[in-house]
Amino acid sequence: xxxxxxxxxxxxxxxxxxxxxxxxxxxxxxxxxxxxxxxxxxxxxxxxxxxxxxxxxxxxxxxxxxxxxxxxxxxxxxxxxxxxxxxxxxxxxxxxxxxxxxxxxxxxxxxxxxxxxxxxxxxxxxxxxxxxxxxxxxxxxxxxxxxxxxxxxxxxxxxxxxxxxxxxxxxxxxxxxxxxxxxxxxxxxxxxxxxxxxxxxxxxxxxxxxxxxxxxxxxxxxxxxxxxxxxxxxxxxxxxxxxxxxxxxxxxxxxxxxxxxxxxxxxxxxxxxxxxxxxxxxxxxxxxxxxxxxxxxxxxxxxxxxxxxxxxxxxxxxxxxxxxxxxxxxxxxxxxxxxxxxxxxxxxxxxxxxxxxxxxxxxxxxxxxxxxxxxxxxxxxxxxxxxxxxxxxxxxxxxxxxxxxxxxxxxxxxxxxxxxxxxxxxxxxxxxxxxxxxxxxxxxxxxxxxxxxxxxxxxxxxxxxxxxxxxxxxxxxxxxxxxxxxxxxxxxxxxxxxxxxxxxxxxxxxxxxxxxxxxxxxxxxxxxxxxxxxxxxxxxxxxxxxxxxxxxxxxxxxxxx
Amino acid sequence: xxxxxxxxxxxxxxxxxxxxxxxxxxxxxxxxxxxxxxxxxxxxxxxxxxxxxxxxxxxxxxxxxxxxxxxxxxxxxxxxxxxxxxxxxxxxxxxxxxxxxxxx
Numbered sequence: 001x002x003x004x005x006x007x008x009x010x011x012x013x014x015x016x017x018x019x020x021x022x023x024x025x026x027x028x029x030x031x032x033x034x035x036x037x038x039x040x041x042x043x044x045x046x047x048x049x050x051x052x053x054x055x056x057x058x059x060x061x062x063x064x065x066x067x068x069x070x071x072x073x074x075x076x077x078x079x080x081x082x083x084x085x086x087x088x089x090x091x092x093x094x095x096x097x098x099x100x101x102x103x104x105x106x107x108x109x110x111x112x113x114x115x116x117x118x119x120x121x122x123x124x125x126x127x128x129x130x131x132x133x134x135x136x137x138x139x140x141x142x143x144x145x146x147x148x149x150x151x152x153x154x155x156x157x158x159x160x161x162x163x164x165x166x167x168x169x170x171x172x173x174x175x176x177x178x179x180x181x182x183x184x185x186x187x188x189x190x191x192x193x194x195x196x197x198x199x200x201x202x203x204x205x206x207x208x209x210x211x212x213x214x215x216x217x218x219x220x221x222x223x224x225x226x227x228x229x230x231x232x233x234x235x236x237x238x239x240x241x242x243x244x245x246x247x248x249x250x251x252x253x254x255x256x257x258x259x260x261x262x263x264x265x266x267x268x269x270x271x272x273x274x275x276x277x278x279x280x281x282x283x284x285x286x287x288x289x290x291x292x293x294x295x296x297x298x299x300x301x302x303x304x305x306x307x308x309x310x311x312x313x314x315x316x317x318x319x320x321x322x323x324x325x326x327x328x329x330x331x332x333x334x335x336x337x338x339x340x341x342x343x344x345x346x347x348x349x350x351x352x353x354x355x356x357x358x359x360x361x362x363x364x365x366x367x368x369x370x371x372x373x374x375x376x377x378x379x380x381x382x383x384x385x386x387x388x389x390x391x392x393x394x395x396x397x398x399x400x401x402x403x404x405x406x407x408x409x410x411x412x413x414x415x416x417x418x419x420x421x422x423x424x425x426x427x428x429x430x431x432x433x434x435x436x437x438x439x440x441x442x443x444x445x446x447x448x449x450x451x452x453x454x455x456x457x458x459x460x461x462x463x464x465x466x467x468x469x470x471x472x473x474x475x476x477x478x479x480x481x482x483x484x485x486x487x488x489x490x491x492x493x494x495x496x497x498x499x500x501x502x503x504x505x506x507x508x509x510x511x512x513x514x515x516x517x518x519x520x521x522x523x524x525x526x527x528x529x530x531x532x533x534x535x536x537x538x539x540x541x542x543x544x545x546x547x548x549x550x551x552x553x554x555x556x557x558x559x560x561x
Numbered sequence: 562x563x564x565x566x567x568x569x570x571x572x573x574x575x576x577x578x579x580x581x582x583x584x585x586x587x588x589x590x591x592x593x594x595x596x597x598x599x600x601x602x603x604x605x606x607x608x609x610x611x612x613x614x615x616x617x618x619x620x621x622x623x624x625x626x627x628x629x630x631x632x633x634x635x636x637x638x639x640x641x642x643x644x645x646x647x648x649x650x651x652x653x654x655x656x657x658x659x660x661x662x663x664x665x
Contacts, residue, residue, distance in 0.1 A: 066635075071616075074634035078608045081639045085604050088646045089597055093653075207636060211626035219626025237620070237631040246613050254608075272664045277653060281646040288639050295635040550590055553662040 006375035007146045014184050014379040015161055018386070021180060022165030022173045030418050033170030034101040034398055035268045040175055042275040046282025048178035049266045051185065051387035053080075053257075053287060055131075056138025058294075059185060059384035064356025066298035070228075072239035073298065075246055079253025081284060081291050086258040086459075088280030092267040094466045096276035097549045101268060102395075103261045103458060104403040110465040112542055113473040114407060119480050121403045123457040124261045128392045128399075129432070130450045131262075135389035136436025139382060145327060145361065146378035155436040158386060163429045166390045166397075167422050174390045175269060181383035186289060188380025191373055192363035193293050196300045199367060206296035220299060227306055232345045236299070241512075242504065248515030255521055256451030259459035262391040265398070273552035301359030304366050309352055310343045317341070320365035329355040329362075393432065397425035449491055452513075456483030456520025464528055469546050471528055474535040479528030487520035589660040596652050600645050607633065607641040 001009075027033040040048070058080070066073030098106055103124060108117025136155050143154025165173045193206045201212030201220060214220045224236040234240055241249075257263065266283075267276045308318050314334055324330040331353040332341055343352040361381075364373040401421035406412065412420075457480045464471040464479075491513045494502040504510055511519060537543075548554075611619060612634035619630030627636075657663035 071631055074612060077635055078612055078638045081642050082608050085642050085645055089649055221626055237628055247609060274664060277650045281650055284643050284646055288643055292636055292639055551662040552657055552664055
């Protein structure tokens, strides 16, 4: 069987599995549609959260980003895992005790205001849409690279699959497909990583191989530092970013992670407060398997690419380099005509251009693994993209049907609400597909937006809503709007209005647009406190609500009232 | 107040209030906050401290093929996060039982 056949087979089988699960677990009520009936076990929820969280970018691009940025790439590793500590300790158990379906639900009830609820809905929609467009694009890219179909076709097929199980199954369908998708994606990520680690360092555990030796007594990381240094690059284990910037980016990513609505909502699906805490632990454990492997894949990939291309004759490069040249993910141009490849930091003389996704996508070929492993990686990348897209689509449809429709038309029946939820999920799939086929030119930039906005809008308001009894409606609305407007303005200014000014000397206190969410969050806190102090305390029933969510006893299943 | 949402406190919550006195609840909350403060302090030290602020100094120490600061930034902090969450889970389950606010 050839490579293409294996890929079709494995991707097809994984799709059949997801559809099967969707039919088995279809949602019959709004409660099942929104929170899977509130009966998901902590372990299953941990698996589903991990798949929900790890997107096409985590699977395909993160290792490559670390390869090219070395130590600086640590901001993603720490930022996207450290947020789970905040989530587990500060948010998840209390939101579970609160016991409703969405983040705007909490904001609206805790701040006894539908204005606050609407601001929260707008934030949730904006964050989720920016994120989902990237996922659909990811599905399309995987299709085009592995199955040799046009990107548009890939997006349409991906849409059809997500449409089927998200619209039919709601949260219940999504949860159990995500469990399956986690298994597929982690297996696909680990198999090549383990083999490459063994070949390079003799240690089958990539996390240890990263600290292993490539030659007698020469550690891999020292070798990389030396080789990159000789070529004129920065040392792999030390970075270019300033300490304040590293600090602020890491903080924004952590807090943003804890404030992302599609992650928070997963903790509404478990039966008890206790389970919410435990499943946050499981989720991070499953995420950590990939996130501690990624830096190893990054270093192995960089080492392999330099070893097999730098100063080597162009006509004698290994077969995998030639294969990936056809997809343009590796580009070689002999600028000085010496017949050798020069990999250099200066774009004018550099002859080798490598797409960041290559570190994961070419892994099986670099390790000379059989063809079925290549198919497996394709299925894994697809699982990562589809699981995240489905989680986001659910947030979008819930926001429309519950937070907007039900709030202003509280008398609609459960059946009708379910129909509206399904309709808005369908609408969201189509819109996301449109953005996948016609991506706005700024897809990469909007990721900074999603995290910055989650950090500067949701996180402070939810946190204060639990830990302060004094913070009130006026403070929350003013705080959210301040954080939101400040962060949007700063990012837009440097990313869209004056992209040529987007350098360290123009940034405020050296904080890049990626890290500005931290400052937006601080402003939100300040404004929220200040305005609350100047205006009356929340009414007594809200005070009582806060006291109630602080103790686990009496958490029923998530419910309408 | 125009759009006030009519979602009243659920009746079963009153039961919780009658069974446990307010001062006991304050104690429970205080212990919870203490736990959070300690764990979040460690959270800050392993990531922002060891991984960013003191990375240069720690990089002079080596374990195996790793410089220590680099190891914290790309491996150690993540393991520490994981341990922190599980310590929190165990500690809170104990605290819930102690104050009789557990769900079983």
